[in-house]
Amino acid sequence: MASQSREKLATVVDSESLAALRDLAKREGREIQALVDEALADLIEKRKHRKPRAGVMAAYRTSHREFAPLYRKLAG
Template sequence: MAQNREKFATQIDRVVLADIRMLAKDEGRQLQAIVEEALTALLGGRRQGKARPHAMSA
């Protein structure tokens, strides 16, 4: 099944980006796959009403 993909641009902390690039390289995956997985997990957690760790420590 083909997935519809859309290009977008954003800015991110350079250390975070370096870490994501390293993770992608270590896992032999594309950067876009890592970013999509992370965003999907974030959205899934928010939809389930899970509290964010930084909110719990406030």
């Protein structure tokens, strides 16, 4: 893996979240930094694609099948 440049980031988190993060790192035998890197990469990837969740789309399709005539009346 190629070496990536790194920059320092300071932030403040609530005590419960930090305790949970520390516990997770300990249970997984990983550094907190590795978990933060993973979480940030996941968030960035999710936001980059901005697709609706599958469950939301399934509910929309079900609703549309059931109420399509009503939706057309409301739109007209």
